[in-house]
Amino acid sequence: MPRQTRPVARRQLARRRHSPEVDDGLPGLFRDHPQPMWIYDLRTLRFMAVNEAARREYGYSESEFLRMTIRDIRPPAEQERLSANLSVAAPRAFENAGVWTHRRKDGSLLDVQVTSQGLRYRGRACRFVLVHNVSGYLSVQRALHQSEQLYRSLIDALPQQVFWKGLDQRYQGGNKEFARVAGLASTGDLVGKTDADFPWHYSAARIAEEDAYIMRTGQARLAYEDRLLEPDGSQRDYVINKLPLHDADGQIVGLLGTIQDITERKQAAQSLQLQSSAVEASVNAIIITRVGVKDDVVEYVNPAFTQMTGFAADEVMGRDCRFLQAGDTEQPALADLRRALHEERAITVVLRNYRKDGSLFWNELRVAPVRDAQGAVTHWVGILNDITATRRYQAELEHQASHDALTSLPNRALFNDRLEHAIAHASRYGHKVWVVFIDLDNFKLVNDTLGHGVGDSLLQTVAQRLSRRLRSSDTVARLGGDEFMLLLLDDGEQHPTGDTIAALLNAVAAPVRLSDREFSLTCSIGVAIFPGDGSAPQELLKHADMAMYQAKDAGRNQIKFFSAEMNEQVKERTLIEHSLRAAVVRSQFVLHYQPSVCLTSGTVKGVEALVRWNHPELGMVPPARFIPVAEDTGLIVDIGSWVLREACAQGRRWIDSGVGRFSVAVNVSARQFRRPSFAAEVREALRETGLPADLLDLEITESVVMADVQQAVEVMAELKEIGVRMSIDDFGTGYSSLSYLRLFPLDYLKIDQSFIAEMGTPSGDAMVRSIVMLGHSLDFGLIAEGVETAAQRDHLRDLGCDQMQGYLFSRPQPADALEALLAASAGR
Numbered sequence: 001m002p003r004q005t006r007p008v009a010r011r012q013l014a015r016r017r018h019s020p021e022v023d024d025g026l027p028g029l030f031r032d033h034p035q036p037m038w039i040y041d042l043r044t045l046r047f048m049a050v051n052e053a054a055r056r057e058y059g060y061s062e063s064e065f066l067r068m069t070i071r072d073i074r075p076p077a078e079q080e081r082l083s084a085n086l087s088v089a090a091p092r093a094f095e096n097a098g099v100w101t102h103r104r105k106d107g108s109l110l111d112v113q114v115t116s117q118g119l120r121y122r123g124r125a126c127r128f129v130l131v132h133n134v135s136g137y138l139s140v141q142r143a144l145h146q147s148e149q150l151y152r153s154l155i156d157a158l159p160q161q162v163f164w165k166g167l168d169q170r171y172q173g174g175n176k177e178f179a180r181v182a183g184l185a186s187t188g189d190l191v192g193k194t195d196a197d198f199p200w201h202y203s204a205a206r207i208a209e210e211d212a213y214i215m216r217t218g219q220a221r222l223a224y225e226d227r228l229l230e231p232d233g234s235q236r237d238y239v240i241n242k243l244p245l246h247d248a249d250g251q252i253v254g255l256l257g258t259i260q261d262i263t264e265r266k267q268a269a270q271s272l273q274l275q276s277s278a279v280e281a282s283v284n285a286i287i288i289t290r291v292g293v294k295d296d297v298v299e300y301v302n303p304a305f306t307q308m309t310g311f312a313a314d315e316v317m318g319r320d321c322r323f324l325q326a327g328d329t330e331q332p333a334l335a336d337l338r339r340a341l342h343e344e345r346a347i348t349v350v351l352r353n354y355r356k357d358g359s360l361f362w363n364e365l366r367v368a369p370v371r372d373a374q375g376a377v378t379h380w381v382g383i384l385n386d387i388t389a390t391r392r393y394q395a396e397l398e399h400q401a402s403h404d405a406l407t408s409l410p411n412r413a414l415f416n417d418r419l420e421h422a423i424a425h426a427s428r429y430g431h432k433v434w435v436v437f438i439d440l441d442n443f444k445l446v447n448d449t450l451g452h453g454v455g456d457s458l459l460q461t462v463a464q465r466l467s468r469r470l471r472s473s474d475t476v477a478r479l480g481g482d483e484f485m486l487l488l489l490d491d492g493e494q495h496p497t498g499d500t501i502a503a504l505l506n507a508v509a510a511p512v513r514l515s516d517r518e519f520s521l522t523c524s525i526g527v528a529i530f531p532g533d534g535s536a537p538q539e540l541l542k543h544a545d546m547a548m549y550q551a552k553d554a555g556r557n558q559i560k561f562f563s564a565e566m567n568e569q570v571k572e573r574t575l576i577e578h579s580l581r582a583a584v585v586r587s588q589f590v591l592h593y594q595p596s597v598c599l600t601s602g603t604v605k606g607v608e609a610l611v612r613w614n615h616p617e618l619g620m621v622p623p624a625r626f627i628p629v630a631e632d633t634g635l636i637v638d639i640g641s642w643v644l645r646e647a648c649a650q651g652r653r654w655i656d657s658g659v660g661r662f663s664v665a666v667n668v669s670a671r672q673f674r675r676p677s678f679a680a681e682v683r684e685a686l687r688e689t690g691l692p693a694d695l696l697d698l699e700i701t702e703s704v705v706m707a708d709v710q711q712a713v714e715v716m717a718e719l720k721e722i723g724v725r726m727s728i729d730d731f732g733t734g735y736s737s738l739s740y741l742r743l744f745p746l747d748y749l750k751i752d753q754s755f756i757a758e759m760g761t762p763s764g765d766a767m768v769r770s771i772v773m774l775g776h777s778l779d780f781g782l783i784a785e786g787v788e789t790a791a792q793r794d795h796l797r798d799l800g801c802d803q804m805q806g807y808l809f810s811r812p813q814p815a816d817a818l819e820a821l822l823a824a825s826a827g828r
């Protein structure tokens, strides 16, 4: 019904209240009224009249209506209420009967507002009913209610705080979260409160000012951040939206606000920011890959990665990490890595990786998975550590621990290790192992006379020569000093032979050119073979060592294979070693004397004292067998002192007994010569024995004086002052420097017997000639040693040599055995 028609209908009805008797002919107003109307009999409840609007609304024709009662347009649920209403309603009164549910002919229901008035119609007590269809209005009401509930729940369900306040700054409502933060039990308690009533009351004035501005200007403030102090003193961060509220006329009536606590989010963002800055600034190279369908692709690399690998971030983005392997995919660690990736677990591996320039680096890579909330791996984080330098250093350390610094050959420890393995392997398969001991001959001389620089170069040359001649399965080691050790496998495929060892000997002996000088070096080689010569490593080493000493004793520059007899000789050396000390105390030494004769006159000029050891078991032991042992043990100092005094005493006895004045030559060992008290000792021996100083001749070997020229010059000056004579023994075997030789106050050079033995050959003769010429040019007398033949004697005389010593004239003999010869010579 149009709005304006309702008051009209009511006014007409009101008028009828005062004239309740209605004619049969119902007015047009009833018939044409747009709202459904009817009259029913109060007794029978039958419809007496219905208008057109009622027929349209309910779907019945007039005649159908007139056959029905008002119960027929009510659903069963309303019947009881109807009965109750009929029983109490005053028959004539006007009544606003409220809202009822009616039923149309088609069964559909409609809500109607019923207004009725009692009247008499056609002489019967009836009731006039006007209905107003309110179905639409009610459903709107219901929907409104529902939507209000919905909004309420929605607002309450929001994690944000929501509130609204009026122009007076008082809160008119808010959601549960807001009430909770405000410290209230329910949202209803918010109404009428101001900010001054809440925990943030200290900010109330500021908030009021802000809110007043928004409500005054109508300008919303959206998404701004604010930091508020909490009652416990902590600070929390919020994102706030505030917008003005308008009424239907567009007037501002208040303010709606939402507040979101972003403290955690902000902290998370901050810590994320911090973490990513840390990753960015990290000195460790970091790479992050995203798990892809086929490959894991690079999503991030930090600057340290670029620095380490040379790859810029944009060059690697979206690529698989494999580019770091550059095709070097046969690495055992890669299999471990793949397995860990497959099993989605962290792992640390060391890989060979390659920089952009192709250079290799050792990468200690730590890879760990990153999982999402559901636990699925979405990314991998890799931390790269370039351990190339560390590895190199480690390798160097390992190499240093097992190798000789000078030659880079394996050292004794590594050699022993390999020997042990080789023996274990050989004993299992019935193979042989050759242990070869190589010692350079007279190397000490090289070192002492030419200096350690030359010595080192020679050792390096020997190391290279030996290494070159070996197979890869063999080992050559340097045990220190001038000793080399070889391990040759004899395993059925390769057979070392005597020729193999001879080739080594020759390789060492080949001339070496060093700073424009040519050197010839020889070596002595001893060989022991597993299992025949010993089954334990130490035993084999000992036997190879023994064999090598045999080679030395046999004149050097040769090879000796270990034999059981060698053990006997070694036993003898051990015996010598042990009984030498007692020999000094027990006076088991005697001196033999060998005369040296003037080559022109044939008269004896002097004698050389040569020590002999009268061993109770071994008999007369020649010096070659015990002097080296005495040198090694230091006993040579005591022996030498005894020899010096005894020789001086003998020289004096010959004078005193009238045999004659003969100079007595005494061999001085290196150890004796280097003692600071040596000159004093000589002086004392002369004083004690009374031998005139000029009758004592001290023989010092070439190597001893050249080893420390400065010291030699000083000691010799002291000795010269005493008045003794001095000779260089074994001249020609060492490496004398002529410029140094002239510094020494020498009397004689003694030509080594090896040169005399070579005489008769052009080179032998040339050598002796040049030594004689050299000696004379320096004003030294020359004495030839080991002259055994008349030819040698004659030739030496022809060359201008001064004296000779040797079996030709006399073997070394005890003093008394020599007396007659000396006396005869003195008497000539």
Ligand SMILES: Nc1nc2c(ncn2[C@@H]2O[C@@H]3COP(=O)(O)O[C@H]4[C@@H](O)[C@H](n5cnc6c(=O)[nH]c(N)nc65)O[C@@H]4COP(=O)(O)O[C@H]3[C@H]2O)c(=O)[nH]1
Residues within 6 Å of the ligand: 594, 609, 610, 611, 622, 623, 624, 627, 640, 643, 667, 668, 669, 729, 730, 753, 785, 786, 787, 788, 805, 806, 807, 808, 812
């Ligand atoms: N084949 C051959 N040999 C000859 C001939 N004439 C002499 N000899 C030997 O040649 C050696 C000469 O002594 P040396 O060169 O000083 O060499 C000496 C010397 O270096 C050392 N020596 C001997 N006595 C002493 C000593 O009292 N003190 C020290 N420090 N060394 C000594 O022992 C070395 C060997 O002494 P010896 O066995 O007595 O050997 C002596 C001597 O017997 C010859 O015609 N033919």
